[in-house]
Structures are given as C-alpha cells and as structure tokens.
Amino acid sequence: MIGTSLTWVAHLVTPEELTQARRFATALGLAVLSDEPSKLMLQTDSGDVVEYCTSDHGLPDYFFATGATVVGFQVEDLDDAAAKLANAGFTPAAPVGQGGGVRFQHVRGPGDTIYGLIQPAN
Secondary structure: OOOOOOEEEEEEEOOOHHHHHHHHHHHHHEEEOOOOOOOOEOOOOOEEEEEEEEEHHHHOOOOOOOOOOEEEEOOOOHHHHHHHHHHHHOOOOOOOOEOOOOEEEEEEEEHEEEEEEEEEEE
16 A cells, blocks of 8 residues: 545636636635636635646646546545556656645556656655
C-alpha cells in the first residue's frame, strides 16, 4: 500500500455550468480557494478540493482528453507511487509539478484516463 486517499477532483464544464457551480458551492457552504472567470476551486471541511474549469482555462490538451472528470489521489510518496504505476505500465502525462502547497503528477490510467497523484509539500 502506498498510502492513498481520494483528495481532489476536477470537472470540465461550460461557462453556464461554472455559474451553476458557484451557486452549488454557496449552497453547500464550501470554502472558495480560487474564483476566476474560467475556474472555480473549492475545498471541503476535510480539506478535499473540487475544481471546475472551462475549456478556455488553458489546461494542457491531455487533461480532459478522455473524459470530463479527473480524479486525484493523495499519496505519501509521489515518486514511489509514480514509479510503481510506471512499473505496472501506466505512464506520466506530464512532468512533476508543484503549486498550492503540493507536488503533483498526472498519469495515464486505464483507458488513457488522466489521474492525479498529489503529495502535500513538507
């Protein structure tokens, strides 16, 4: 076991759906981490992140290539988790990134679906 938990999910939405997401977040009382014209990032009480993005947000082409949702798993050791997935035949979609207090790696999972591996920065 590499110490995982589901911690982040991103959804590709239309501009109209982004407006709906803002109302949805307000009704649920989610904390707003970022509110931009093409992106809304929210946080639950337990620290999990829900992100809504429109297609003009400037995301990499691969990000939503196989679906409208990307799920991220928090891992204890990003490098170890990425190596284990690579050994199992699942390749990185991009280099390791850093931002918002985390290191992350996007990997291609089953069906080329993109998943995020997320390690809190220490």
